[in-house]
């Protein structure tokens with residue numbers, strides 16, 4: 001589904017300079033983001049699941065979904081990269097060519113409206129950081145020595161009233177998530193767009209296939225071009241929702257969670273956007289993922305069913321023509337128009353994978369090692 005970034009025009013074009021120092025609230029947010037003392041039991045921070053070395057996603061590429069601070073409890077979804085998350089527009093609906101589309105929002109089903117709304121949810125989630133209550137969170141923040149930083153930034157007694165304190169905690173974390181550290185635009189592909197690097201023959205072929213409507217057609221949902229009007233580099237997502245017909249993942253450790261945390265056991269199915277909107281016409285739809293840093297963030301898809309990029313591209317290529325692919329997790333609303341039988345050769349699949357690997361940040365550092 002092609003949707004152009006005009007819907008995000010309220011965002012400023014990205015800051016050009018690299019690695020600028022963080023301001024006070026970004027620094028506070030960063031400290032909180034990396035602080036493993038806050039979880040209950042202690043030992044897990046945001047960064048445990050959103051690790052900078054792994055495109056701010058989970059470091060263990062073998063795990064479909066992450067274990068929370070409490071051992072043996074798993075989340076239901078694969079941890080996404082949160083790089084470039086600041087460009088996600090608030091959840092909204094648009095009409096394009098007479099068709100209604102849902103766009104933006106946070107989490108893979110769009111259930112949180114803003115980055116601030118999202119920020120403290122993992123802390124209070126029993127299968128994530130497991131903190132019992134907002135009051136508990138505030139006590140932990142005080143015990144960990146952050147009160148002065150909060151007062152300096154947000155004013156005297158910033159942590160006194162629960163509602164305000166939670167708002168400031170969310171604000172600081174969201175500020176860090178919007179900082180240049182999570183949106184450096186420093187991949188080989190960015191250097192190529194700026195005329196400062198060459199893509200190899202295979203990477204260039206991959207880019208062409210990625211964009212060609214009669215070939216990969218990937219850019220229909222994962223836009224790859226600089227937006228000349230806004231000056232935005234491509235984000236490789238149009239923030240819409242789709243059901244790709246991804247197979248269920250029988251190895252998702254969430255399925256073995258105690259009943260309290262997974263009522264349906266192995267029969268569990270993830271309706272994504274459909275459950276949020278309580279609309280079966282949206283069942284099985286998930287937010288289009290950014291492909292920036294995708295080489296670092298295996299496994300893939302909302303349920304982590306695919307372990308390699310080659311497997312992902314092969315799935316797009318032969319979902320409908322090769323019986324080896326298991327049935328869709330959610331059979332309704334599967335997109336049959338834009339994917340499923342792309343007729344790409346094996347070399348073409350490899351070329352697309354090679355192109356995807358140019359989207360990893362810190363290209364300069366990678367090459368000067």
Ligand code: HEC
Nearest residue numbers: 045046049066067068075077078079106107108109122128
């Ligand atoms: C136990 C692992 C885990 C921890 C800890 C964790 N997250 Fe996440 N995070 C996830 C998963 C899984 C998702 C996707 C969940 C979903 O869609 O329902 C996610 C989604 C997100 C998103 C939304 C991404 C998007 O595309 O909309 C943001 C932002 C985020 N996390 C930030 C944080 C912050 C900030 C913290 C710390 C306060 C944190 N996470 C802690 C696993 C984790």
Ligand code: HEC
Nearest residue numbers: 001216217218221242286287288289300301302312316338
């Ligand atoms: C119709 C829209 C659409 C098209 C076309 C499309 N994608 Fe996607 N892509 C999505 C959606 C939606 C997701 C998330 C699906 C999910 O998690 O169930 C996704 C997820 C992915 C992921 C996994 C992301 C992650 O973090 O787990 C990769 C890799 C990917 N796409 C690559 C491609 C490539 C390569 C092509 C072209 C061959 C392509 N996509 C074409 C919509 C699309």
